[in-house]
Amino acid sequence: MTAETELKPRYIGQSMKRREDPQLITGKGNYIDDIKLAGMLHVALVRSPYAHATIKSIDASKALAHPGVVAVFTGDDMMDINPLPCAWAAGRVKNNVNTPRALAVGTVRHVGEAVAMVLADDRYIARDAADMVDVEYDPLPVVVDAKEATAPGAPQLHENAPNNIVMEWDAGDKAATDAAFASAEVTISEPIINQRLIPTPMETRGSITRYDEATGEFTVWMTSQAPHVMRLLLTAFVFGIPETKLRCISPNVGGGFGQKIFCYNDMAFTMWASRKLARPVKFVEDRAENYKASTHGRDHITDAEICGTKDGMISGLRVKTYANLGGYLSTIAPGIPTTLYGRIISGVYKIPSAYCHVTGVYTNTAMVDAYRGAGRPEASYLIERMIDRFATEIGMDPAEVRRKNFIQPEDFPYQNGLGMLPYDSGNYEPALNKALEMAGYADFRKAQAEARANGTYLGIGISSYVEVCGVAPSAWIGLAGEGWGAGLFESANVRVHLTGKVAVTTGSLPHGQGLETTFAQVVADELGVPYDDVQIQWGDTQGTPFGYGTYGSRSLTVGGTAIKKSVDKIKEKAKKLAAHMLEANEADIVFENGTAYVKGSPDKVKTIGEIALQASVAYSLPEGMEPFLDETSYYDPPNCTFPFGTHISIVEVDPDTGMVDLKRYIAVDDCGNQINPLVVEGQIHGGIVQGIAQALYERAVYNEDGQLLSGTLMDYAIPTAEMSPHIETDHTVTPSPVNPLGVKGAGEAGTIASAQCVMNAVIDALSPFGVKHMQMPASPERVWKAVHSK
Amino acid sequence: MTTITVTVNGKPYTRDVEPRTLLVHFLRENLNLTGTHIGCDTSQCGACVVHLNGVSVKSCTTLAVQCDGAEVTTIEGLADGAILHPLQEGFWEKHGLQCGYCTPGMIMAAADLLKNNPNPSDDEIRHGLEGNLCRCTGYENIVRAVRYAAEKMNTVNAD
Numbered sequence: 001m002t003a004e005t006e007l008k009p010r011y012i013g014q015s016m017k018r019r020e021d022p023q024l025i026t027g028k029g030n031y032i033d034d035i036k037l038a039g040m041l042h043v044a045l046v047r048s049p050y051a052h053a054t055i056k057s058i059d060a061s062k063a064l065a066h067p068g069v070v071a072v073f074t075g076d077d078m079m080d081i082n083p084l085p086c087a088w089a090a091g092r093v094k095n096n097v098n099t100p101r102a103l104a105v106g107t108v109r110h111v112g113e114a115v116a117m118v119l120a121d122d123r124y125i126a127r128d129a130a131d132m133v134d135v136e137y138d139p140l141p142v143v144v145d146a147k148e149a150t151a152p153g154a155p156q157l158h159e160n161a162p163n164n165i166v167m168e169w170d171a172g173d174k175a176a177t178d179a180a181f182a183s184a185e186v187t188i189s190e191p192i193i194n195q196r197l198i199p200t201p202m203e204t205r206g207s208i209t210r211y212d213e214a215t216g217e218f219t220v221w222m223t224s225q226a227p228h229v230m231r232l233l234l235t236a237f238v239f240g241i242p243e244t245k246l247r248c249i250s251p252n253v254g255g256g257f258g259q260k261i262f263c264y265n266d267m268a269f270t271m272w273a274s275r276k277l278a279r280p281v282k283f284v285e286d287r288a289e290n291y292k293a294s295t296h297g298r299d300h301i302t303d304a305e306i307c308g309t310k311d312g313m314i315s316g317l318r319v320k321t322y323a324n325l326g327g328y329l330s331t332i333a334p335g336i337p338t339t340l341y342g343r344i345i346s347g348v349y350k351i352p353s354a355y356c357h358v359t360g361v362y363t364n365t366a367m368v369d370a371y372r373g374a375g376r377p378e379a380s381y382l383i384e385r386m387i388d389r390f391a392t393e394i395g396m397d398p399a400e401v402r403r404k405n406f407i408q409p410e411d412f413p414y415q416n417g418l419g420m421l422p423y424d425s426g427n428y429e430p431a432l433n434k435a436l437e438m439a440g441y442a443d444f445r446k447a448q449a450e451a452r453a454n455g456t457y458l459g460i461g462i463s464s465y466v467e468v469c470g471v472a473p474s475a476w477i478g479l480a481g482e483g484w485g486a487g488l489f490e491s492a493n494v495r496v497h498l499t500g501k502v503a504v505t506t507g508s509l510p511h512g513q514g515l516e517t518t519f520a521q522v523v524a525d526e527l528g529v530p531y532d533d534v535q536i537q538w539g540d541t542q543g544t545p546f547g548y549g550t551y552g553s554r555s556l557t558v559g560g561t562a563i564k565k566s567v568d569k570i571k572e573k574a575k576k577l578a579a580h581m582l583e584a585n586e587a588d589i590v591f592e593n594g595t596a597y598v599k600g601s602p603d604k605v606k607t608i609g610e611i612a613l614q615a616s617v618a619y620s621l622p623e624g625m626e627p628f629l630d631e632t633s634y635y636d637p638p639n640c641t642f643p644f645g646t647h648i649s650i651v652e653v654d655p656d657t658g659m660v661d662l663k664r665y666i667a668v669d670d671c672g673n674q675i676n677p678l679v680v681e682g683q684i685h686g687g688i689v690q691g692i693a694q695a696l697y698e699r700a701v702y703n704e705d706g707q708l709l710s711g712t713l714m715d716y717a718i719p720t721a722e723m724s725p726h727i728e729t730d731h732t733v734t735p736s737p738v739n740p741l742g743v744k745g746a747g748e749a750g751t752i753a754s755a756q757c758v759m760n761a762v763i764d765a766l767s768p769f770g771v772k773h774m775q776m777p778a779s780p781e782r783v784w785k786a787v788h789s790k
Numbered sequence: 791m792t793t794i795t796v797t798v799n800g801k802p803y804t805r806d807v808e809p810r811t812l813l814v815h816f817l818r819e820n821l822n823l824t825g826t827h828i829g830c831d832t833s834q835c836g837a838c839v840v841h842l843n844g845v846s847v848k849s850c851t852t853l854a855v856q857c858d859g860a861e862v863t864t865i866e867g868l869a870d871g872a873i874l875h876p877l878q879e880g881f882w883e884k885h886g887l888q889c890g891y892c893t894p895g896m897i898m899a900a901a902d903l904l905k906n907n908p909n910p911s912d913d914e915i916r917h918g919l920e921g922n923l924c925r926c927t928g929y930e931n932i933v934r935a936v937r938y939a940a941e942k943m944n945t946v947n948a949d
Contacts, residue, residue, distance in 0.1 A: 024890030027825015027865035254891030512889030689928030713834035
């Protein structure tokens with residue numbers, strides 16, 4: 001054979017069908033509720049019907065007498081374990097941290113907070129018996145709105161958090177921003193509400209613990225995006241036991257969208273009860289429980305101000321946000337409206353001065369933490385709405401205002417003055433132009449005017465966005481003062497077995513992103529082996545190296561790069577061994593296409609399989625070389641990545657009914673190099689519809705008593721196929737200089753771009769009625785009111 | 791307890807069940823057919839769709855005792871041995887799934903849709919699947935997957 005063929009990527013860039021799919025389309029997936037263990041007990045919870053109350057008494061006698069019930073436990077039984085940790089207290093400020101216990105003790109602070117657990121042989125019996133537990137409450141005053149919660153005289157949730165304030169945080173240059181506003185030609189202010197959303201992965205959450213009395217070891221199966229992090233938090237913080245006593249396993253996870261990143265009470269109480277009773281214990285939420293008690297997202301009340309010149313140059317942005325964080329702090333809650341929001345509020349624009357102040361607030365609602373995009377959709381919504389407001393005010397085309405203020409290609413790496421790491425690379429105008437062309441923007445205004453004359457109200461909305469992906473760098477997230485105690489590196493181990501088959505283990509945790517396929521494409525190309533010879537393994541803390549898991553559009557940029565680094569190490573060792581096998585100088589060995597050969601002598605060649613065999617049988621290795629091709633890497637990227645793009649939507653609004661018809665949705669995204677365009681497009685599609693849902697349909701609603709009115713899928717409107725548009729996609733490619741794959745991430749882009757894209761279109765359609773802004777969702781009622789209040 | 795006999799994926803099963811046992815729990819807990827999923831408590835999400843005597847139903851709102859003497863097909867029974875059903879193939883080809891949790895119900899609902907309307911328009915596909923929620927795909931590739939299957943089934947039928 002000859003080895004001197006040009007190295008051509010064979011898999012990278014190909015839209016390969018996902019290797020994850022055969023099991024999932026035939027019903028052979030293995031999700032948490034599919035797991036059954038011998039002797040397993042089922043948990044049903046008694047949850048608070050009150051948003052704020054003192055627990056006076058709990059009487060479990062009737063439940064305990066019910067046939068099939070094994071035990072009932074309350075929070076008081078579990079005082080030997082600590083509350084759940086808050087791992088990311090926002091930086092540079094005092095955080096008044098209050099986190100939940102496995103089960104409530106003394107006081108409940110939101111509807112659905114777990115008060116007692118019933119364990120029974122069967123899930124129906126457990127549910128029956130939970131209804132027999134008699135809990136007496138003393139209701140307390142309730143507050144659900146973040147701004148109202150900080151007002152004098154508001155009900156207080158926690159003694160150590162006066163006025164319900166979790167933290168006061170700011171970013172940017174206040175003095176320079178105030179000065180810009182003081183001297184500006186045009187100043188606009190707008191109250192902007194980013195409503196509370198419920199992430200709604202189609203699989204709810206749950207956990208199963210098996211405690212081994214003989215060894216004192218726990219195994220917990222969990223619906224987690226980050227099992228290694230859960231192991232760390234549950235052992236070091238909640239139970240005070242060595243990490244080596246806990247094994248965490250994520251089986252197939254049915255969607256996460258952020259909600260499954262965090263440390264939850266069921267992980268702790270199934271562990272505690274399994275140890276107590278020496279039996280496996282299972283808890284899986286139903287949907288109503290997921291809505292009441294797992295984390296929500298967004299929920300910002302903001303006063304936004306923008307200023308600039310009459311000819312369209314933005315000179316300042318000033319933002320004051322109240323971020324509702326719920327009754328307690330979830331695992332990384334304070335990091336979301338600060339590091340992931342306040343540091344990116346200026347978006348794709350070169351704004352000379354910007355300042356953001358955030359007040360984090362406790363209220364009698366479910367905890368709020370990361371939901372797809374996590375802070376960045378809120379930032380992007382805010383700036384893109386304000387840019388449109390500004391354009392309307394000065395009578396300039398919104399596309400032109402964007403173009404005039406874009407950060408230019410030569411400005412990269414770009415410092416935005418808000419404490420973000422420098423934007424890595426970007427070229428915003430081509431993406432905007434491509435989207436405008438796809439939308440037929442040049443002709444649209446004429447068509448719009450003609451339609452209006454006929455009583456038809458069309459609108460077009462533009463959204464140019466940048467997101468921060470690859471949430472990981474210790475240089476940013478782990479900086480002293482930013483609040484997270486460590487960099488969020490990712491890991492990979494690569495082994496080439498005796499047979500030449502390649503096993504990769506990763507700390508990433510795919511739950512729909514197609515990482516098994518994408519990672520295998522990378523490894524097959526980098527190592528030059530057949531794609532089918534590469535196996536990607538994940539999800540079990542026993543057998544995968546420590547990594548921080550999947551979220552923040554980071555698994556390819558950070559996890560994928562960790563894999564590439566391990567492959568590079570394998571190749572280095574393979575070259576050494578090949579030189580030995582070929583009796584050549586190592587400096588003369590070339591490794592490509594899965595072979596090592598002597599430069600200029602392509603007949604002197606060893607395949608990776610032959611080298612792996614030699615390394616494994618370990619006869620005649622070079623002096624000092626250890627057997628086996630087995631390399632591990634932990635990758636802490638020097639920077640985040642900054643994907644971008646422009647989305648455009650066209651709507652028709654019926655002023656008589658308030659109905660919004662989303663007629664076209666166009667997305668031009670730049671996520672750098674694409675490993676698998678099919679997977680990338682799928683991520684973009686899904687993200688877009690979640691953002692559209694925020695613009696048009698979804699809103700988590702609490703009444704003044706703290707009851708969750710949107711507590712089921714009957715009341716909380718996640719979109720159906722009919723409510724979702726056909727999506728037209730295209731892309732530009734601006735590789736990231738941050739990582740060797742040149743990738744930027746695609747998991748959250750769609751969501752970060754789309755809500756304001758649709759709202760800008762709706763408001764454009766309503767401009768003849770004098771509408772300049774309206775809050776999401778643009779429900780028929782709100783649209784109708786906006787039309788008829790003018 | 792009530793004794794029922796249900797033919798599931800061509801195989802008869804006789805079991806004692808509580809009268810209140812839901813079909814989805816009967817399938818998942820009694821027969822270990824865990825491909826049929828549960829995503830809500832209110833019959834919105836469709837993750838639990840199976841065929842009861844050839845018609846798609848939400849097994850979370852069907853009692854097992856109602857199925858005495860009936861034939862049930864679940865996602866595990868859709869393929870012809872190793873040969874995937876055109877819908878399964880379509881979902882794979884067109885990236886019609888991500889996390890896969892809604893997929894069994896979505897495929898079973900789509901199978902019923904194509905039985906009644908072998909050549910649906912995209913709008914008819916979207917309308918036909920309104921009882922099934924997917925949070926991952928934005929539905930675009932699900933529509934493509936169903937269209938792929940429709941075309942394939944029509945080609946096969948024409949041969």
